[in-house]
Every structure is written in C-alpha cells, then in structure tokens.
Amino acid sequence: MSVTYIEAIREAQETLLRNDPRVFLYGQDIATFGGAFKATKGLAEMFPQRVFDSPISEDAMIGLAVGAAIEGLRPIVEMQFADFSSIAFNQIVNQAATHFYRTGMPIPITVRLPSGGTAGSGPFHSQSMEGIYAQYPGLVVLTPATVSDAYHMLIDAVALDDPVIFCEHKFLYRWLKAKSINGDLLPIGQARIIRPGKHATVVAYSAMVHEAVRAADHLQQDGWNIEVVDLRSVKPLDIDTVLASVARTGRLLAVGEAFPWGGVTAEVVARVTEEGFHLLDAPPQRLNARDTPVPYHPKLWAAHRPTPESICQALRKLLTF
Amino acid sequence: MSVTYIEAIREAQETLLRNDPRVFLYGQDIATFGGAFKATKGLAEMFPQRVFDSPISEDAMIGLAVGAAIEGLRPIVEMQFADFSSIAFNQIVNQAATHFYRTGMPIPITVRLPSGGTAGSGPFHSQSMEGIYAQYPGLVVLTPATVSDAYHMLIDAVALDDPVIFCEHKFLYRWLKAKSINGDLLPIGQARIIRPGKHATVVAYSAMVHEAVRAADHLQQDGWNIEVVDLRSVKPLDIDTVLASVARTGRLLAVGEAFPWGGVTAEVVARVTEEGFHLLDAPPQRLNARDTPVPYHPKLWAAHRPTPESICQALRKLLTF
Amino acid sequence: MGSHCLKSIPVPHLDMPPFTDGALSNRDFLRSVFLSMLRARILENKLSSLYKAGKIFGGVYLGRGQEAVSATLGTALIQGTDIFAPLIRDQAGRTAFGEPLLDCTRTYLGSVQGPMRGRDGNIHRGRPKSGIPVMISHLGSQVSVVAGMLFARRLQGRLAGCVGATCVGDGATSTGAFHEGINLAAVEKLPLVLIVANNQFAYSTPNHRQFACADLVERARGYGIGGFAVDGTDLLACASVITEAIRRARQGLGPQMVVARLLRLSGHGEHDDAFYVPKEVCDDHYGRDCLDVAMRQLVENGIATPEEIHVWQDQIAEEVQRAVAQAQQETPPDPYNEDWTALATRFPLLVRQSATPPVCP
Amino acid sequence: MGSHCLKSIPVPHLDMPPFTDGALSNRDFLRSVFLSMLRARILENKLSSLYKAGKIFGGVYLGRGQEAVSATLGTALIQGTDIFAPLIRDQAGRTAFGEPLLDCTRTYLGSVQGPMRGRDGNIHRGRPKSGIPVMISHLGSQVSVVAGMLFARRLQGRLAGCVGATCVGDGATSTGAFHEGINLAAVEKLPLVLIVANNQFAYSTPNHRQFACADLVERARGYGIGGFAVDGTDLLACASVITEAIRRARQGLGPQMVVARLLRLSGHGEHDDAFYVPKEVCDDHYGRDCLDVAMRQLVENGIATPEEIHVWQDQIAEEVQRAVAQAQQETPPDPYNEDWTALATRFPLLVRQSATPPVCP
Ligand SMILES: Cc1ncc(C[n+]2csc(CCOP(=O)(O)OP(=O)(O)O)c2C)c(N)n1
Ligand SMILES: Cc1ncc(C[n+]2csc(CCOP(=O)(O)OP(=O)(O)O)c2C)c(N)n1
Ligand SMILES: [Mg+2]
Ligand SMILES: [Mg+2]
Numbered sequence A, B: 001m002s003v004t005y006i007e008a009i010r011e012a013q014e015t016l017l018r019n020d021p022r023v024f025l026y027g028q029d030i031a032t033f034g035g036a037f038k039a040t041k042g043l044a045e046m047f048p049q050r051v052f053d054s055p056i057s058e059d060a061m062i063g064l065a066v067g068a069a070i071e072g073l074r075p076i077v078e079m080q081f082a083d084f085s086s087i088a089f090n091q092i093v094n095q096a097a098t099h100f101y102r103t104g105m106p107i108p109i110t111v112r113l114p115s116g117g118t119a120g121s122g123p124f125h126s127q128s129m130e131g132i133y134a135q136y137p138g139l140v141v142l143t144p145a146t147v148s149d150a151y152h153m154l155i156d157a158v159a160l161d162d163p164v165i166f167c168e169h170k171f172l173y174r175w176l177k178a179k180s181i182n183g184d185l186l187p188i189g190q191a192r193i194i195r196p197g198k199h200a201t202v203v204a205y206s207a208m209v210h211e212a213v214r215a216a217d218h219l220q221q222d223g224w225n226i227e228v229v230d231l232r233s234v235k236p237l238d239i240d241t242v243l244a245s246v247a248r249t250g251r252l253l254a255v256g257e258a259f260p261w262g263g264v265t266a267e268v269v270a271r272v273t274e275e276g277f278h279l280l281d282a283p284p285q286r287l288n289a290r291d292t293p294v295p296y297h298p299k300l301w302a303a304h305r306p307t308p309e310s311i312c313q314a315l316r317k318l319l320t321f
Numbered sequence C, D: 001m002g003s004h005c006l007k008s009i010p011v012p013h014l015d016m017p018p019f020t021d022g023a024l025s026n027r028d029f030l031r032s033v034f035l036s037m038l039r040a041r042i043l044e045n046k047l048s049s050l051y052k053a054g055k056i057f058g059g060v061y062l063g064r065g066q067e068a069v070s071a072t073l074g075t076a077l078i079q080g081t082d083i084f085a086p087l088i089r090d091q092a093g094r095t096a097f098g099e100p101l102l103d104c105t106r107t108y109l110g111s112v113q114g115p116m117r118g119r120d121g122n123i124h125r126g127r128p129k130s131g132i133p134v135m136i137s138h139l140g141s142q143v144s145v146v147a148g149m150l151f152a153r154r155l156q157g158r159l160a161g162c163v164g165a166t167c168v169g170d171g172a173t174s175t176g177a178f179h180e181g182i183n184l185a186a187v188e189k190l191p192l193v194l195i196v197a198n199n200q201f202a203y204s205t206p207n208h209r210q211f212a213c214a215d216l217v218e219r220a221r222g223y224g225i226g227g228f229a230v231d232g233t234d235l236l237a238c239a240s241v242i243t244e245a246i247r248r249a250r251q252g253l254g255p256q257m258v259v260a261r262l263l264r265l266s267g268h269g270e271h272d273d274a275f276y277v278p279k280e281v282c283d284d285h286y287g288r289d290c291l292d293v294a295m296r297q298l299v300e301n302g303i304a305t306p307e308e309i310h311v312w313q314d315q316i317a318e319e320v321q322r323a324v325a326q327a328q329q330e331t332p333p334d335p336y337n338e339d340w341t342a343l344a345t346r347f348p349l350l351v352r353q354s355a356t357p358p359v360c361p
Helices: A005-019 A058-070 A082-087 A089-103 A147-159 A170-175 A207-220 A239-249 A263-279 A298-304 A308-319 B005-019 B058-070 B082-087 B089-103 B147-159 B170-175 B207-220 B239-249 B263-279 B298-304 B308-319 C027-052 C067-076 C091-096 C101-109 C141-155 C176-187 C216-223 C235-250 C279-283 C290-300 C306-329 C348-354 D027-052 D067-076 D091-096 D101-109 D141-155 D176-187 D216-223 D235-250 D279-283 D290-300 D306-329 D348-354
Strands: A023-027 A051-053 A074-078 A110-115 A140-142 A164-169 A192-195 A200-204 A226-230 A233-235 A252-255 A285-287 B023-027 B051-053 B074-078 B110-115 B140-142 B164-169 B192-195 B200-204 B226-230 B233-235 B252-255 B285-287 C083-085 C164-169 C192-198 C226-231 C256-261 D083-085 D164-169 D192-198 D226-231 D256-261
Touching: A005 A023, A005 A074, A005 A147, A005 A164, A005 A170, A023 A058, A058 A074, A058 A082, A058 A089, A058 C141, A058 C176, A082 A089, A082 A110, A082 B089, A089 B082, A089 B089, A089 C141, A110 A147, A110 A170, A140 A147, A147 A164, A164 A170, A170 A207, A192 A207, A192 A239, A200 A207, A200 A239, A200 A308, A207 A226, A207 A252, A207 A308, A226 A239, A239 A252, A239 A263, A252 A263, A252 A308, A263 A285, A263 B263, A263 B285, A285 A308, A285 B263, B005 B023, B005 B074, B005 B147, B005 B164, B005 B170, B023 B058, B058 B074, B058 B082, B058 B089, B058 D141, B058 D176, B082 B089, B082 B110, B089 D141, B110 B147, B110 B170, B140 B147, B147 B164, B164 B170, B170 B207, B192 B207, B192 B239, B200 B207, B200 B239, B200 B308, B207 B226, B207 B252, B207 B308, B226 B239, B239 B252, B239 B263, B252 B263, B252 B308, B263 B285, B285 B308, C027 C067, C027 C091, C027 C101, C027 C235, C027 C290, C027 C306, C067 C091, C067 C164, C067 C192, C067 C235, C067 C290, C083 C141, C091 C101, C101 C306, C141 C164, C141 C176, C141 C192, C176 C192, C176 C216, C176 D176, C192 C216, C192 C235, C216 C226, C216 C256, C216 D216, C226 C235, C235 C256, C235 C290, C290 C306, D027 D067, D027 D091, D027 D101, D027 D235, D027 D290, D027 D306, D067 D091, D067 D164, D067 D192, D067 D235, D067 D290, D083 D141, D091 D101, D101 D306, D141 D164, D141 D176, D141 D192, D176 D192, D176 D216, D192 D216, D192 D235, D216 D226, D216 D256, D226 D235, D235 D256, D235 D290, D290 D306
Parallel strands: A023 A051, A023 A074, A074 A110, A110 A164, A140 A164, A200 A226, A200 A252, A252 A285, B023 B051, B023 B074, B074 B110, B110 B164, B140 B164, B200 B226, B200 B252, B252 B285, C083 C164, C164 C192, C192 C256, C226 C256, D083 D164, D164 D192, D192 D256, D226 D256
Antiparallel strands: A140 A233, A192 A226, B140 B233, B192 B226
C-alpha cells in the first residue's frame, strides 16, 4: 500500500470537506470529472453541493472565493494549471492579498496551483509562479515536496486565516509515493533538513528537493556530505534553518525550477548573505531554470531546468572553491 | 527653461511619432485628454489617427499591441497606472514575452507603466512592478531615473525589437527637472555611476536614485564618500558596473521601492555575492519598502518606502561593520 | 409612472409589463431616497471645497448627477440583510445603506479611527462585516466578489431573502472582470443586482470609444439575466425600475442588470475640469441635475414641501460640518505604532524577522 | 439552401434575409472544403494512433466533429490576404488555409524543422508572417491579437479587402479576454470574424455550467456586432452562413460572430474518454458526424461521387503517412545547440552573461 503526492492532496481535501463545513471546492472540471489531475476525484459525489465546476473565468473564480471568505467560508480554488492563474493575478495580488491590511478582515482562501514542468507540457503548462506571488505582501506561498507535506500543509493552509498560494508540483503528482501520509509534522513557516550533511547546504523546494537529494547521494560516493534543506514554504521563508545549516557547512547553493531572474533563489542568497555573511566560506551559488519560456520538447525541457547532473556540477564548483 | 521628467516622456513620444511611421500610441484617455498624467498632451491633434483612446480593457490593449507588432508596427501602450497592468499580466508575460522564443518573430511593443508611490495614492495607484516583470524571460524592463534617460531610454525602448516594460516614476514626473533632455547617453543595459565615491556602493534605480544621492550627500558631511549606481535597466542588469563599483568600495547596499521579498534588490545582492564575493568587506545589505500594501496616508507612505533617512541609517550600519 | 421613465431608451429585454402602481405609492421611500441624495450632495460639495483648499490627500471623486440612481439602490436594499458593493460614485447609496458620514470624512481625511485607518483612502472604504465590501481600484473586480458573498450564503443556507448589489460605470463594462463576474452570477442564478451607471464618459472617454451596442442593456440577454433601462436623472423612474429589479432578484429570478443613463456632473475627480464634455451633451436631457428633478417631483406630488427641504438642507449642512470637524481633529496614523504586517497569521518562527524592516526616523 | 441551415436555433440578430443562392451554387468551394475535412480527419486519426502508441510527447487534441465549421472557415478565407488564428480544434481550417501537413506532424513529433522547432508543441503552432498567429494556451487571448493585426493593417492602409478570423469554444466565451477582445474589435469596427464552436462541453463542463443564455449568439447584439447561428454538423449550412459572415466583415460591416452548434466527437484530448458526455447528447441531432453529413450532401447533390471520395481517402492517407514519416526521421532539438535566449536583442554588454546559465551534461 502506498499513497502518491496527488492522492495525498485528494485525501486532504476529503478530510477538510468532512471536518470543516466552511470548506468548499471550486474550479474547472473538478466535480464530475474530478479535476484535470484527479485531485478531487469522487469528492463531488461524496459532498454534493460542496464541489463546483466553474466557468473558464479565473478572475471571477478568485473573486468568488474572496466573497465567500468574507462571508465566513474557506474555499479551495483549483487552477487547472498554475500558468492560468495569470488570469486571476489581479484578484489574487490586489483583492485577496491586500484585504487584511486594508480592512482588518482576513481572507482565508487556498489557491491550488498545479505547478512546474513535466516533459512535453510546453511554455503554458509548466510554470513555477511561487516567486511571483511571494513578492506580494499578504500572501502565504507554500511549496510541499513530500507526500506527507502535500497532505498536512494543505490541511494547514486551509486553517490559516490568510490567502495561501499552494504550489503543488505536477511532476511529483504520480511519481512521488510514500508508505502513508504520515511524516514528521512541522508547522507552516518551518523548513526541514531533509538530508543532513556537512560540506555544503543545498536549499531547494518542491520537485527540486528530490533532484538535490539525488545529486547529494551521487556526491556521497566521492565523500562529500551534502545537506539538503527543503524550504516547504517560500513565504514565509525560514531563514533561520537555512542560516543554521550554512553555519555548519559554510557553503550554500540555492536551487529552484523557476526562471533565473529574482525569485526564491535570489531571496535565499540575499537573506543569507545579509544575515550570515560571516558563515560563508565560499560565494553562495544559485541554480535556476534558463531564461527562456519552458520548452515543449523533452530534450529541451530536461536541459532547461536544474537536474541532478547540473546540481552536482554546481556543487563540485562550490565545494572546490 | 527647464524640462520635467514627464515632459521628456511626452517629447520622446512626439519624436517617435514624427520619425517613425510604425509608431502609434494606445491607452485610456490618451487622445483628447492627453493622458492621466499628460504624457501625451497634444499628440492626438498633432498626429491624428496615430493616438487612440482605448476601452478599459488592459488585457485586450496588450493583445492589440502584440497583433499590431506582428504586422510590423511599434505600438506604445500607456497603462493608466502600473497597478492596472495586473489585468494585462497574462498578455504581457505569456503572449508578448514568449513570442520570440516560440516563433522567432520579435514583438517590439513598449508598455509604459506609471509606477511608484506618491503621497495619498494608496495601495492601487502606487505599485512598482519591475521586479515582477523582470522575472519573465523575453521582457526588457527599464527604470529611468533622470530626465535625459526618460527621453532617450524611451526612444531606445521603441527601437528595440523586444517587448519593453518602461517603468516611469510618477513621483519624478513633475518633481524632477533638468536644463534639457540632453545628458550623457548610455546604451540600454548599461548602468551609470551617478555619484562617484569610495566607501560604499548604493545600487538604486528610478526614484530611489535621488533618495540615495541625498543620503550620500548627507553622509559626505561626516566624511563618507558614497558611490551611487543607477541601474537604469533592471533587466538586463548590468552587473559588471555594479561589481566594478563594489570592487572599489567593498560595500554594497541595494535600495528599491518595491516590496521586500525578492525583486531587484535580491537579484542584485545575489548576483554580486555569486560573482564578487571576494570583493565584499561587509555583508551586502538591502533596503526595500515594507511588506504591506502601499498605504494611503502620507505619514504611513513616507515610512513605507526607503527615505534618505533610512538609507543613511542602513549605510551607517554598513560602513561601520 | 407608466412609460416616461423608459423614455427614448430601447428596452429589448424588459419581459414584464411596465410597473402599474409606481413609485409614487411609496412616499416614505421617496422622502428617504431624497434625503440621501441631498446628504450626499452636500457632503460631496464639502469634500470638493476641502480638496480645493488642499486639505485632502490624493483625489476626490464625486457622484454628482448620479444620486438618484445610487440613493434609490441604497434605500431599496435592506440593511443587515443585503449586500451593497458601492463604486466610485456611490456616496448617496452608501449614505442610504447606512454608512455613517464619519466613515467618509475619516477616510478622506485620513483619521486612524475611520474604517480604513489611513491605510486606504477616499472611496476605497467599506465595512465587509456589515455587507459593504471594500472596492479595489481595478474596475469590474467587485462583481465576482459580491457573487461570491451570495454564493456563500446559499451554501450556508442563509441566502433566502437576500440580494447583493453592485455598481459599475460604462467604462467598467469593458473589463474582463465585469464579464466573468456577471456570467458566473448568471450561471449560479444568484440574486445579484448590477447597476450600470452610464454617465456617458469613462474619465474622458466617450461611450462610442467604449462600446458599440446601442445601449448596454442589450448585454443582459446575452448573459441570460434580466435587463432594465432607466433614465437615471429621474427619481421616480429610478425608484420604479430599481426596486423592481431588486424585487425580481430577491424573488429568485437570477441576476438583474439596470442600465441607468445620465451624465457625470463633475470631472472624473476634482482635479479634472471635464473640458472634453461637449456643451451639447451638458445641455441635453440627460445633462439635467437629478437633484433638481427629484426636488420638483417631490414638491409637485406633494411628497415634500420646499420649506421642509430647506430645513433638511440646513440640518444636513450641519451634520456634514460636524463629520468633517470630527475627522479633522482626530489623529492621523502613526508609522511608529502602525502594525506593519499584511498577514493575519503571526507565524511564531517569524517574530524576529518581522522586526527587521527599516524604521524611518 | 433556405432555412434548414438555421433549423432549431434562434437567430435574434440575423438582420439580413436568409441567403438565396446558397452554398450549392459553388461546387468547387464545397469540394475544397470537403477535402480539407477529410484531410484533417485522416491526419487526426493518425495522431491519435501515434499518441496511443506513445510516440507523441504531451497531449493530442482533435477537432473531430468540428471539421465542417473549421474547414469552411479556412477555405472561405483568402490565403495571403486574410488572417486566421486557429484554436484547439482547427486542424481542418489550418489545412484549408494552406498550412502544410508537415507543420502539424513536425510540431507534434518535435522536429526541429517544424515552425516551432520543438520549443512549442501540438496545436501551439502557426506562421505569423503568413497570417497564422500562434495561439498561447490561455483561452480567449487570441481575439485581441487578431484585432490588433487588423488594426495595424488599417493604420498601414492595407486593410481593404482583408478579414481576420479566429475560433473559440463555448468555454472560452467565459474568459475576460474574449469579452475585452470582441468589444475592442466592435469599437474599432474591425473586420473580425469570430467563430464560436459550441461543442456543448468545455473539457468536461457542460454548457449549463458555462453560460446562462439560451444561445451564445445572443451576445452579438450586446457587442453591437453581427450574429449568426448555424448547425455546425451541416456542411451546406456552414458554407452559407460562414461565407456570409466573412462577406459582411469584408464589406466593412464590422465584427461578425458565428455560433456553430455541434458536439466534440472525441475526448478533450486523447487522454480523455469523455465518460461525462451523456448518451442522449451523443444520440441527438448535433451528435451526428459532420463528415458523414457532408459526404451525403456532396453525393446527393452530385458534387462528388463515392468513388472519388474513396480515391481522395487513399491519397490523403498516403500524404499523411508521408508527413508523419518525414517528421519522425527528422532531428529533435539539441539542447547543446539551442539558442537559449528569449530576446531578439543581443545586448553587447551581456554577451558574457548569457553564457552563464548552467549547462546540463
Ligand atoms: C482596470 C482599471 N483600469 C483603469 C482604471 C483607471 N480608471 C479609474 S476610473 C476610470 C474611468 C471609469 O469610468 P466608468 O467605469 O465609466 O465610471 P465613472 O468614472 O464614469 O463613474 C479609469 C479608466 C481602473 N481603475 N481600473
Ligand atoms: C484561461 C484558461 N483557463 C483554463 C484553460 C485550460 N483549458 C484548456 S482547454 C479547456 C476547455 C476549453 O473548452 P472550450 O472553450 O469549450 O473549447 P473546446 O475544448 O470545447 O473546443 C480548458 C479549461 C485554458 N487553456 N485557459
Ligand atoms: Mg462613466
Ligand atoms: Mg467546448
């Protein structure tokens, strides 16, 4: 018996619907069809009148969720792909994110973004938007990398009073399996040392955690002990855990799947150097996707994002500085 | 005789309309009314059928511009406020920005964003979105800080084959004056050392350049020579000029008016530490706006963004590290 | 009442006969609407003077000429039950729906005691807990929010008898948000009342650069919702048509759209002299002042006397004066005591960090 | 022709009399349309097999059941003059408008010689220089792009005689982009032809969760544009109505919207078995296969013989086979030789920097 990352997300939604009458689900093709990725499979039948197919209106979908939150509900909105949240961008960053600061009334909505690249998905079904949303005050941006986190962080996300951008990685949906949804539970806002080490720290999140662990395992053969930190949440960012790790290793590589300008890796490196400059024995490094749209062809796609190989290469450079 | 920053932008558009038959202007209230900030004042009369009032449809405004660019024209689109470009976000980052990579055909459009805060403008008429757009491959993001740059960079922007996000600062519109639009001309992509110094480097752009220069002038009284680098363009980012400056000063403070997570200051600090770690004598620092929406009240607003005082304070800390 | 309220406007989708016992039958209602119109006008005149005297930060946006539409709506809605999401030119509707004058003056003058505490200003105010959601500037964005509020109430089993109303201008009808919001409300058959105040201009942009249909009410059928056209300068017409639209929404007939034709009798904001409005437009039927029309209608129909109205004017001027004076003497926000956080959640791990942002001396 | 092409669909805004000399008068046109329908169907059947055999990266999206509408449009447009912005289900229209079969197979199979060079795939292809802009996935986004192309041609003085056409599905009509785009085109009175293929589902979502009006054609009046409803399973009806819409646009009557009713005769993509389509829907009038109908219409009216059609089928199968084989033997993109830049401008200062991104070994 095993549970996949997507099943964990489905389970979490089932649990939420069961335990919290304030929760409802809204999104394209999520009722009868169970969602483009089957994250809501069977839920419409189990919870009639709590799971709704929406029109193809991302802006209005978030507007509806904000309105429902004002009235005391806790909507979970599924974007069919993270990339289509660009249509809801205004409602997310200007309506939902500013509401608490402006009015004192929080907007507890959870927006699920099927994120990240998979082979053959192309420029508009592959994007990683965490670094976009994290720039805006008033949003919590979560990026679970494990089956257990996919489940528990979604539960936690809905419990938060603030709007949460929940970035699920499509590549992990079926590829990532665990014995159960149980795992070591951490609160939202705390990073996890997913692989301890002492020679260098790799900070990663979402699917890149697994690529980083692979790279670390590979370098182990050469005697390098690489520590991998899974951020879990990119906003808030648990810089203390990162600093503590860098204090042990003296070396930092930040890895992300998003485009290379700005984003999570820049924030991590800037925060670490600002607050932990003296801890560093070598220039902190970053590894991101390339500065082009995400290409369609699997051969191009595989060279566009960081891979265990390119992470190893970056680490070797860092370790031998 | 003097020319303001907004007049320079108006002049540039007049010059462009006069010299390049491919140029036309499209935006809300830009024809008869001359634009919310009068950046197109009189142009509709001078160039009938080249300056158009658009409906309140930011998404379609950019779609129209992309279509016109495909057919060989060079549209300049005015967003009434940068903040409203959130409605055009999808067309900018997914349609315009990806077109060259996908098809090989560039999209030479210029999107003018009246950006940044002014007292009393509030959360939705004050935003600085350069760090959002710069994250996307396929866009050039310009942030002129001087009257001369406002003119010449707009001329250059329209000459570029790529889509340009032209971030004009509303605070500078009427406040910033120069003798003429002539100045030392630099190509797009090159930063300018606007104030030479030797004890620390402040990297800034747009309105913050002037706040940084004021802070530097203030610290001069205490014998500190602060170098101020005006990025001019945040994407591409001229990291070489920044590194050369840091090589001289050993100290870096990056100042921006945008929200504190990620953005230009994070990219600058991350790039400098990645490539110029050995040049640094102290931890590089950042100063951004606070992590809340931009508040309406002038008293709050003035404390939300970096000021000469807070820049001085950050510099003193940096200088005495 | 009869037909004059619909004069010269095609009504392709008015699928019920014209109202028979018209607005005149409800004298108290009309007096109440008129009072809100007057209150709004006097308050806004004061705001305009304050702006011109440099006493207000940022812009001032008036609803002059739109009071009949807005006040009718605000009066016909039930406070504590219904939802009202006002937009730029809805001072009259806000007043009618029970928003205290102080909310307005405090927000415009930046008192920390106002509902927005100096964080947002002017027309960007509301009390979401009392059914007045707070607009963001992005036009069209409130339609789906009101739809969501109604949707939630249905799920909670407390929708019966409620309607949610919101207003937009002619310009806002060109936004994608407006379209998505109405369409969604129509699909969900929500009791949404949408008032389109076609004041012939969006900032400086005239109707013919904004849409190409003969009348915006023609959009209603395409959404499968009720559609009404009304002369927005005519209080009696507004009273009939808007109350009817609300009645139908409340009755479960789904969204209702009312397109009111009128003219904005001010600039876009008080910084704008509206030079672009042609004289013919000012002089035509819809250029008349709805407040004058209403006064005449009330007096002619014996609903109020000129003397009464004078007394009201004086009383309101006094009220307004007090609301302004009060807000002016209140404290502005203090950046040192401001709670600089955009999140309701206090993440325990981040307490140290939230102290980090620079303090401005 | 007469009335049968408009059968059972309300046409509120068909403001010209029904066509008198119908589609049948143009036999060559119909043969040409039919050939494109056939070519698309045979090609798409092949794509489906390739997908099932695991030979295609990513999804496969078919236009099965929509060929009559799409091919009529593509055939009626003038190559080299008009603009055609196809969407998901327009293989037939692409073929008819002159897109080589190789563009399709190369893009689906990731050949570097295709117009997208492996950078984009499947239906995300085109040749903007030849009047075929390339769609992005975000539904509704192409409407304003086509409007912009037409707008540019007007400014350049080369609009005369041109039209620009684009297609959307029923689901895409709920997007803000669709609304903003049409409204803008209407304001500018551009010669835009907008085909709404109402195939009754958007992915799995049925019409009643997508819109609330009786027929989407009722939106036309609200935009002030021409509106036509047509039975999209009926080639003769499509030929009459779509050519008429194009004629009117070309004539300067502004945007024209054609709403074609039909059923998607496949899943949303080939991964989808469409279990959610009720049997009654498949069995009703619009569930019939437009290709069968077209074949019957051609044969019954003596426009083509069954023998001819058989020959065409064989020829096309051969063509398709060749286009697939060719694309399959071509080289895939090579990440080492890929020009990894999203900008056309080569900033001299950045040459060093653009070499920086990590190379994957
Ligand atoms: C999406 C968006 N674009 C632009 C603006 C700037 N803007 C504010 S009010 C206005 C005109 C609004 O016109 P209309 O909807 O007719 O309302 P009115 O002011 O006439 O009441 C514009 C363009 C905005 N607020 N939102
Ligand atoms: C803005 C946006 N939201 C969601 C999607 C995901 N999506 C792709 S196709 C589709 C259904 C489209 O339905 P319709 O417009 O009716 O076209 P059809 O597939 O039926 O031809 C959806 C939801 C998208 N492409 N764009
Ligand atoms: Mg208006
Ligand atoms: Mg469909």
